Amino acid sequence: MKLAWLTIPILALVTACGGSDKADTVANPPPATATAVPTAPRADATAAATPTESAIDPGVLSNAVLELSDMPGGFSVSAPGESSDDDDICSNVAAAAAKTPQNTATVTFGQSDFGPFIIQQVDLYKSRSDASAALESVRDSFKKCGPTWTDAQTPPTTWNIVALNFPKLGDDAFAVRVSSKDIPFFGTAQVDYVFSRRGAALNVVAYAAIGPVVGAASPLEDLAKKADAKLTKAGIR
Numbered sequence: 001m002k003l004a005w006l007t008i009p010i011l012a013l014v015t016a017c018g019g020s021d022k023a024d025t026v027a028n029p030p031p032a033t034a035t036a037v038p039t040a041p042r043a044d045a046t047a048a049a050t051p052t053e054s055a056i057d058p059g060v061l062s063n064a065v066l067e068l069s070d071m072p073g074g075f076s077v078s079a080p081g082e083s084s085d086d087d088d089i090c091s092n093v094a095a096a097a098a099k100t101p102q103n104t105a106t107v108t109f110g111q112s113d114f115g116p117f118i119i120q121q122v123d124l125y126k127s128r129s130d131a132s133a134a135l136e137s138v139r140d141s142f143k144k145c146g147p148t149w150t151d152a153q154t155p156p157t158t159w160n161i162v163a164l165n166f167p168k169l170g171d172d173a174f175a176v177r178v179s180s181k182d183i184p185f186f187g188t189a190q191v192d193y194v195f196s197r198r199g200a201a202l203n204v205v206a207y208a209a210i211g212p213v214v215g216a217a218s219p220l221e222d223l224a225k226k227a228d229a230k231l232t233k234a235g236i237r
Contacts (some may be wrong), residue, residue, distance in 0.1 A: 061122060064105065064231050064233070065106075065107045066107055066109075066227050066230070071109050071118065075109045075111050075118065076111075077107075077109055078108040078110040099125060099134065101134075102126055104123050106120065115213060116207060116210075117207070118207055118208075118220075125201070125202065126200065127200055128197075128199055131199070131200045132172065135172060135196075135202055145161065147161060148161070157183065160178070161178050162176070163175070164176060164177050170203065171197050171198055173194065173196035174194075175194045175195070178192075179191070183210065188210070189211075190208070190209050190210075192206065193206045194206075194221075196224065196228060199236050200236070205224045206220075207219065207220040
């Protein structure tokens with residue numbers, strides 16, 4: 001799973017103002033668009049939804065992600081940003097041989113052009129083992145990357161990465177904060193990620209803030225729980 005898309009709103013703001021992009025690396029942690037790559041077989045499901053090992057079509061996956069009605073007040077649907085390999089967090093760390101997801105759904109919400117932003121991506125794999133391997137790949141990348149990471153932008157920015165405590169979620173989960181106090185024009189930027197796996201799905205929810213809103217109360221825990229519940233309701237277990 002690529003991580004760049006989760007920081008794109010912040011990177012776009014910084015670039016527009018003549019600044020840079022960045023990400024840090026860390027220690028280890030205790031209407032949606034669905035893309036078929038082709039149709040996704042997955043490991044396990046529910047009676048009323050999808051039988052075990054049968055395919056989940058993109059429509060089902062797009063209905064399993066967060067909606068505007070799940071958001072706190074003041075948010076609206078935002079267009080997802082474009083990313084490149086150069087933007088990827090810990091891009092200097094070779095990811096483990098994670099399988100390509102069968103289906104992907106992504107949603108982005110923002111309070112304004114300057115954030116904060118709530119971003120979710122769900123990658124649906126062929127099996128639980130594939131999804132588990134993908135989650136471990138991301139976790140290992142953060143571990144190997146270290147407590148700081150400097151991006152390749154001009155000028156470069158150094159990001160700090162720390163593990164966050166987070167309640168149990170899905171079959172396995174961890175949370176990470178990526179932050180910097182060196183963002184041109186804005187000063188501070190912070191992205192909190194919750195990576196979780198439920199069945200054959202790898203679910204990532206992020207809360208990205210820049211400037212004065214960084215210290216405001218975050219809705220991430222509540223939204224990560226809602227996102228996990230939606231996967232269960234869609235038969236992804």
